Amino acid sequence: MSNMSAIKDFDYNLIKVFDATIATGNATRASHHLSVTPAAVSLALQRLQAFYKEELFTRSRNGLVPTARAKELHRSFSQAMELIHHTFHLQDDTQQREIRILGNESVEEFYLSMLFELNLLDDLFISFHRKKHHQADEIKRLICEGEIDLFVGDMPINDDNVETIVFERLSQFVMVCAVDNPLAELEKISAYNFYAAQHAVYQNTMQENVYSNEKSLLSSTAEYPGRRKIAYCSDSVNGMINVIEKSSMVGILPERLARFYMNNRQRNLVAMPLPEEVTFRPLTVYASWLRNRNKFKKRYDIKDIVELLRTGSGFRK
Numbered sequence: 001m002s003n004m005s006a007i008k009d010f011d012y013n014l015i016k017v018f019d020a021t022i023a024t025g026n027a028t029r030a031s032h033h034l035s036v037t038p039a040a041v042s043l044a045l046q047r048l049q050a051f052y053k054e055e056l057f058t059r060s061r062n063g064l065v066p067t068a069r070a071k072e073l074h075r076s077f078s079q080a081m082e083l084i085h086h087t088f089h090l091q092d093d094t095q096q097r098e099i100r101i102l103g104n105e106s107v108e109e110f111y112l113s114m115l116f117e118l119n120l121l122d123d124l125f126i127s128f129h130r131k132k133h134h135q136a137d138e139i140k141r142l143i144c145e146g147e148i149d150l151f152v153g154d155m156p157i158n159d160d161n162v163e164t165i166v167f168e169r170l171s172q173f174v175m176v177c178a179v180d181n182p183l184a185e186l187e188k189i190s191a192y193n194f195y196a197a198q199h200a201v202y203q204n205t206m207q208e209n210v211y212s213n214e215k216s217l218l219s220s221t222a223e224y225p226g227r228r229k230i231a232y233c234s235d236s237v238n239g240m241i242n243v244i245e246k247s248s249m250v251g252i253l254p255e256r257l258a259r260f261y262m263n264n265r266q267r268n269l270v271a272m273p274l275p276e277e278v279t280f281r282p283l284t285v286y287a288s289w290l291r292n293r294n295k296f297k298k299r300y301d302i303k304d305i306v307e308l309l310r311t312g313s314g315f316r317k
Helices: 003-009 013-024 027-034 038-049 068-087 105-117 136-144 191-196 237-245 255-263 302-313
Strands: 057-060 063-066 098-103 125-130 150-153 162-170 173-178 198-202 229-234 251-254 269-273 283-290
Touching: 013 027, 013 038, 013 068, 027 038, 063 068, 068 302, 098 105, 105 125, 105 150, 105 237, 105 255, 136 150, 136 162, 136 283, 150 302, 162 255, 162 302, 173 237, 173 255, 198 237, 198 251, 229 237, 237 251, 237 255, 237 269, 251 255, 255 269, 283 302
Parallel strands: 098 125, 098 150, 198 229
Antiparallel strands: 057 063, 150 283, 162 283, 173 251, 173 269
16 A cells, blocks of 8 residues: 555544553453444454554453554654644634744744644744844843744743743754765765865854854764864755755754755755764753743743644654
8 A cells, every 4th residue: 555545545533443452451441441342443453454564463361462563653643642632722712823933944844844734733823933143132032021922942041031941852963965975875974074075054143153162062082183174154954955955065964854854845865874983962952931921911821832843843753
């Protein structure tokens, strides 16, 4: 069965049966939970199994035991169910459904786009603003004065009136290059390859020195110490990728972000593991919002929006 055919024919009610069977341990208890017959549960599980090559359950004295593949599917299905659950907590008052978000290009493309693809933000008016030259104090002012409702970015906002949480921590990085770059044919990238190549980098502001964090980004065990050959800087990730696609330059991206641009945006890139000698520090993404939002008559719960964004990003491979 092709992927498109499977998506078209898939009955999403099977997810409820699958979840109940794993939660209860056998078809009989699942049938009681769902108020259907055990035969209906067994038939539903057979229909679900038809969509997957790997076995989903094995039988034991105590009932049905989910396989590793079933557990993996259950985690993904649970995320989908959690996303749907959160939509019920969003405010239905049409006059109070605007949310103003400040973030960079990747926040808009990587996090927000997933929720629109799943039709989970249809009852909200989203006003997104790109973070360009904002410093932490300016972002704090925008939040405290109610000009933005949510900031998602790489800096924590420290203020008693602002709630800040770690939204995500990206720790796996890859080197990307164009599909026709000779480096793409190598089985392994060496430290020599890494330093010999010209790099395109992303930088947030014109004032930022692209070399300022170089020493802390690279492992001290590197065989070829020194700075990378930075040949292009951009405050746009798409701009950086455009240059990499059309040249012999390489770039460094969090692995999940690289896979997103390759798989979802169909960019002509190849992702390769970094040399063992080269280590990049984890990139922490924060979410910040005003603690007392009643001041601006915001009736929806920002935490629900944040959890939707965070849970939705888990679907990105």
